[in-house]
Amino acid sequence: MSAQVSDELWDEFHRAVNMSSRELREWLSVEAAGEDSEEVxxxxxxxxxxxxxxxxxxxxxxxxESDTEAMTRVVEIVRAQRPEGTDPKAGGADWRHGLMDIGHDPLKE
Structure with a gap:
């Protein structure tokens, strides 16, 4: 079942998610890998x-509908954790990595 996505949400999501699919996939794989286990x-x-x-x-x-809810959550998280004008290096590694977990790299344009 297809859900209606507003132009505003579509655009905001794609501005918030500034990592490509490939970059995000690689990041999630690296982030999930550990000494004792590696995720499928x-x-x-x-x-x-x-x-x-x-x-x-x-x-x-x-x-x-689930996709649109996730898109909304991502936009809200990025807005809350990286308000407009925030220095890309304002937070530490945990802050950056948390945002990268949802596809937003603060160090990217």
Whole structure:
């Protein structure tokens, strides 16, 4: 079932998620890998990050209600954690990595 996505949400999501699908997939795989275990590539990373990755691979007309909810959450998280004008180096590594988990790298333009 396809969900209606407003132009505003579509644009804001794609501004907030500034990592490519490939970059996000690689980041989630690296982030999930540990000394004692390594996630199956399809399940690497946090659930919201995986959903962002899936959403990036869909056409707008194929988005579900769950996708639009995830898109909204990502936009809200990026807005809250990186208000406009915030220095890209304002937070530490944990702050940056947390944002990268959902597809936003503060150090990217």
């Amino acid at each position: 590539p399809d399940r690497a990373g946090r659930p919201l990050g995986r959903q962002v990755l899936e959403t990036l691979g869909k056409r707008r007309t194929d988005l579900t």
